[in-house]
Amino acid sequence: MxxxxxxxxxxxxxxxxxxxxxxxxxxxxxxxxxxxxxxxxxxxxxxxxxxxxxxxxxxxxxxxxxxxxxYGELIPLQKIIEELSIGEFLGDLLNEKDRNMALAIAMNRITRPVAMYNVRSWYENSALFLNDPELPLKSQNISKLLDKIGDSDIPSTFIGKMLRNLGTNRTLMYDLTSLSSHSQLINLLEYGYSRDDPELPQINLSMVLDKDKGIPVMYDIYPGSIVDVTTLKNTIKKIEAYEVNDYTLVMDRGFFSTGNIEDLLHEKIPFIMPATMMLKSVKELMSLAQKDIESPEYLHKFNKKPIFVKPVVLEEANFKVNGYCFYDPKREVEEKSTFYSRLYDVKEHIEKAKIPAWRKAEDVFKERARDMASFYSWEIVDNHFTIIIKKNAVSQRINRMGKFILFYNGERDWMDCLTVYRERDVVEKGFKTMKKDIQSLPLNTNKDSTTKGFIFICFIGLMIRMRLLKMMKETGIVEEYTVESLLLELEKVxxxxxxxxxxxxxxxxxxxxxxxxxxxxxx
Known part of the structure; x- marks a missing residue:
């Protein structure tokens, strides 16, 4: 044979x-x-x-x-760039050399983020080098490119092209974060609380995501504080200018105030916002709601798990806003376990501390207790703390566990309200990806324009990476690989x-x- x-x-x-x-x-x-x-x-x-x-x-x-x-790790990235027309739109705004540089830097942020002065070395080991070996990726040239982008309307024009191409016109997710920086020379920076490094100034950044496609489609940079919603009005105008009318501001607790809610209602801006217990009226509303929230009439299921939902209304002197009070029994158990564990650990941590003779005991206590300080009282015995847990304070905190209120503006039932709010996690994960996986932090630029250009490149990298994750979910590959492990496996090709x-x-x-x-x- x-x-x-x-x-x-x-x-x-x-x-x-x-x-x-x-x-x-x-x-x-x-x-x-x-x-x-x-x-x-x-x-x-x-x-x-x-x-x-x-x-x-x-x-x-x-x-x-x-x-x-x-080569292999570039295959899915290049497909996504083509699918989303990223290269085409950049080509409309930049010459061929600058477009290829921008794409190369964006892909570097996804595959193996390095400092700008090392991008050339990465590029020379990449199959991209075979197509364009003369690409001038020295750090000086990169700085010039970032400066050029940041000092122009390229980012906003690119965003407009993307929105029109994707046909984005449905509900958008919206959130805010800060990017810390080593530089002291950027006018965009502000000093204050930074999520990443309290010692560094930061730039405030917002992001809009297309809910259906799961990718970021717009971002905006804010100088100064952004806890006042009036700061967001320019972003809203931009969204509407791109003919996106069905949007929702999904905001965090930092924005919750009577002034902000009144402003949002007056401007007829759709929003979803969790309440804090800072207002007496909200505390009273929560106390009233939790008296009968476990009644069978409020029982529902969310993601196949029981949840209680009671409609509530917050009435203030100048406005009235609707909301839902939620009680999640499973979340209550998890929160109690976490809280009790932390309550014990912090107590033990404080009691181990020896109080230096040259320091005030109260300062040492606050330093060690931090945000848990309100749950303890203390005495000093032999230069050590004796900690007593305040029962009433703990009881008040425990009673609220598993319960939260979401206020909203617009026509929304409880299911839609909770679903949209939970999907805010997608935006938060996008920020986390930008900061850690794409390594946009800490910023190390010295001009407003180069900073804006760098954020734009990171934004393109984030678009590509989040689209890759969406593809992995659609094909089921995400059950076997993370984005990192998939790129590492393909890198062998x-x-x-x-x-x-x-x-x-x-x-x-x-x-x-x-x-x-x-x-x-x-x-």
Whole structure:
């Protein structure tokens, strides 16, 4: 029985296989086994590891590999750039060299974020180098590009093109964060509380996400404080200018105040905002609601779990706003466990502290107790604290656990209100990704324009990365891989530049083939 050669096409690439027939003595029939021979190169099978040798075992100068380039991790990113028309829109706003630089830096923020002066080294090891080896990615050139972008209307024009292309016109998620900076020279910076580093000044940043597509479509930068919603009006005007009319401000507790709510209602701005217990009227509303919130008439299910929902109305002198009081039994159990554990740990931490003779005991107590200070009283015995837990304070805190109020403006039932608010997590994860995975922090730029340009590049990187995560969820790959582990697996696929000028792709493993097939990608 003679073997035969055949070509198999997998993901658009041709491979040679030898079909070997053999006789199966158990089943008493002729069967076939397939043996991989190599990739089809000019009508012949070529294995990458054998490409350097001839049939006689002699090294052939014409087939000697010169260099290997990282390639596989770029495959999904380049598809997304094409799918979202990112390269096309940047090409409308920048010359070809600047566009390629911007895309290269954005992809670097996703695959292996490095300082700007190291981007060139990363690029030279990337398959992108094969297409444009002369790309001027020195740190000085990058600074000039960021300055050019930040000192122009390129970011806003790009956002407008993206919104029109995506057809974004439905509910948007909206949230705010701060980006800390080492620089002292940027006018955009403010000093105060920073989520990332209390010692550093920060830039305030907002972000808008397309709920359906799960990607950021707009951002805005704010100088100074943003706890007053009047600061957000310019962003709202921009959203409306892009012909996006069905939007919702999903805000955090920092915005909750009678003045902000009154302003939002007066401007007829749709919003969802959680309440704080700072206002006496809200405390009274919560106390009234929790008396009968466990009544069967308020019982519902959310994500297959029981939850109690009671409509409430907050009435103040100048406005009336609707809301829902929620009671989540499962959340109550989790919050109690976390709280009691922390209550004990902080008490133990304070009691271990020896009070230095030169320090005030009250200062030492506050330093160690921090936000838990209201739950303790203390005495001093032998230069150590004796801590007593305040029962009433703890009881008041425990009674509110698992319960929260969401106020809203617009036509929303409780399910829609809670769902939209919970989906705010997507925005928060986007910020976390920008800060940690894309490594936008801490900012190390010295001009407003270069800072704005850098944030724009990080925004493009975030768009691509969040779209990749969305694709992974849609194909089920997210059950096996994180974004990082998927990119690491694909990174093993490389392009090899041969001495004769030919470029070949290394063999693709079964894992890599599975990823590429599920995501409909071609190597």
């Amino acid at each position: 003679k073997s035969t050669l055949r070509i198999k096409k997998i993901n658009g690439i041709e491979y040679w296989y030898e079909d070997i027939p053999y006789y199966d003595t158990e089943k008493k029939q002729i069967r076939h086994r397939s043996k991989y021979l190599g990739k089809n190169v000019n009508g012949k099978p070529v294995r990458v590891r054998d490409a350097v040798n001839s049939n006689e075992g002699m090294l052939l100068p014409s087939s000697k590999p010169l260099k290997a380039y990282n 490389r392009k090899i530049e041969m001495q004769n000028g030919e470029v070949i792709v290394t063999e693709i493993t079964r894992k890599q083939k599975d990823i590429l097939a599920k995501m409909e990608l071609c190597a």
